Amino acid sequence: MCLLPPSLLLGSLLFSEQASAGGQLEEPLADAVRNALSAAIASQAPPEPIFRDTESRMTYLRWLGTMSTRLAKKKPEWQIRKEFLQTVWYEAKRAGLDVTLVMGLIQVESNFRKFAVSPVGARGYMQVMPFWTRVIGDGDPGKLFHMQTNLRFGCVILRHYLDRERGDLFMGLGRYNGSRGKAPYPNAVLGARRNWEFSG
Structure with a gap:
């Protein structure tokens, strides 16, 4: 896989200032995916991560502090920033995804704007297409502006596609x-992912 040269990569990242993605195609879903999306509608409170030991908790808290500093310009209010990062962590881990990948994808998709809408109607942080709410029988695309719902949908959809x-x-x-098979979008996400790397 070849990455874009820096000039094109910069162009892709600048393009991310707009909500530009959301070309997901409607397709049949496995029951597990459908159930995970359904659960996102029912769960409203920001999730609290659970850790198996003190060291895991301390690693998470160091990550939270580091990411909070990096994200402060995009989300100045501490409580909002904390809930966002906590939910990204939780939903990424829940879906078996690397947290840095999810952060890079959100940067490219919405530039961390909760109410971003793309020209084709994709919504929220992870630019989820409204048809996903119809697929699980709810049909209310407004729920895609709810932080946890959007992040869970996005993470589950990305896991599904992977x-x-x-x-x-x-x-x-x-x-x-x-844009399956085309380089600009994957390269932009993988480039943005580097902004959220964490050594622990």
Whole structure:
């Protein structure tokens, strides 16, 4: 997989100032995916991560502090920033995704804007298409502006696409964006991902 040269990568990242993605295609879903999306509608409170030991908790708290500093310009209010990062962590881990990948995707998709809407109607942080709410029988696209719902939908959808592509990150990201097999979007996400790396 070849990455874009810096000049094109910069252009892709500047393009991310707009909500630009949301080309996901409607397709039949496995029951597990449908159930996970349904659960997102029912769960309203920001989730509290649970840790198996003190060291895991301390690693999380160090990550939270580091990411909070990096995100402060986008989300100046501490409580909002904390709930956002806590929910990204929780939903990424819940879906078996790397947290840095999810943060990079959110940067490219919405530039961390909760109420971002793309030209094709994708909504929120992870630019989820409204048809996903119809697929699970609710049909209210307004729920995609709820933080946890949007992040859970986005993470579950990304996991679904990665599974469809047998773990191929490049192809899975392309499928998420509706540009499967084309380099600009995966390269932009993978470039943005580097902004959220954490050594622990």
